[in-house]
Amino acid sequence: MKAVIFAAGEGKRMHPLTLERPKPLVEVLGKPLIQHIWEVLPEAVDEVVIVVGYKREMIRDFLGDEFMGKRVTYVEQDEPLGTAHALRICKPHLENEKKFLLMYADDLHGKDGVARCVEEDFALLVSFVDDPRRFGVVVTNEDGTIKNIEEKPEHPKSNLAVTGVYVLSPKIFEYEALHTKNGEYYLTDMIEEYIRHNPMQVVESDFWVPIAYSHDIERAEEILEGLPRAN
Template sequence: MQCVILAAGRGTRMQPLTNDTPKPLIKVCGKPILEHIVKALPKEIDEIILVVSYLKEQIQAFCGEEFLDRKVKYVVQDNPAGGTGDALFTTKSLIRGRFLFMYADDIHGSEALKEVIKYPYAMLSHRSSEPEKFGVLELNDDNTLKAIYEKPKNPPSDLINIGGMVLDTDIFNYQVKPSVGGEVLVTDMVTTFAKDHSVKVVEQSVWIPVGKPEDIAVAETILCPRKN
């Protein structure tokens, strides 16, 4: 099974740390974020596709052609401002079937990832006290996805999108119009995809986002081995 990881962004919210280092290589507990992400992947994942752009040479030098016993392929997103959907479309020629889709600044627990890949189509979610700041999920009665709303004023639930989606090549049939900001969003693609596919929503209690400098200290309280 393949895993697509979006790692092309400039990491503007992480500045100044990302002025000379791509965000996936920012260290948490002495190891790059990307290493934490890959270490948590299920054994079924045997190939990683990294979508890169900003300071891509550093990421390629770090991971090489094989990283943590998994093959690595790279695709370059020429316009990272094109959005997450545009980034996913750059991988189209490499995707073979079902795949796991992830962001390079979200660290997930290994057990949650093992669970989510059990389903033909699925996505991880997390309950937030401030859902309006994220992509918010609306569910059907059977706990499958109905829609994802980006930063809504009136969230339909407290469940948010945190990446970790199981999709397949059918997703590329769901081209959507750019959002108001000009980006093509994966969440819009998945919302239309969910009208024709049953996408199981798997709730994850522990989610470690590392998007801003202050997130690093929080992540380290969870991930770093405690010293006696």
């Protein structure tokens, strides 16, 4: 099984930490974010397709052609055209797969939640949050499949936040991100089209710490030091 990891962004919200290094190499408890993410990848994943852009050479130097027993394939996103574009340029590496895992090189996740997610054919890992307004919010059908996803709604219809972990099939490439915001094409638009034709299961996360700003690093370290990671 292959995993795709988005790691091309400049990480402007994390300045000054990301002025000298890409966000995936920012350390949490002495370990780069990308390594934390690698450690929760299921054993079934034997190859990682990683989308790189900003300071890509530093990520290549850290991961090499194989990292922690998993092959690494690099796809370069030369312009910041958004997450839908990042996935689409990975298509040649994914079109023969039955399904694949998709993650962002941003947040910390629990190993168990990711493992349960890949047990499904098509799934999205979600987390209950008190204030979901700064996240994508999932509304579900009675059978637990996704009805729709609202991007940072002012009045959320649920407390289920999108964690950025997906299990998708190559069918996703049949759908376009038609709407652009700030010149970028967003994955959420492709997912919205995808779930209109393909049921996607919701899987609840066991551990999720979103990292968007520099101060989130300190919070993440406090959580990791105080609570054991789920295995």
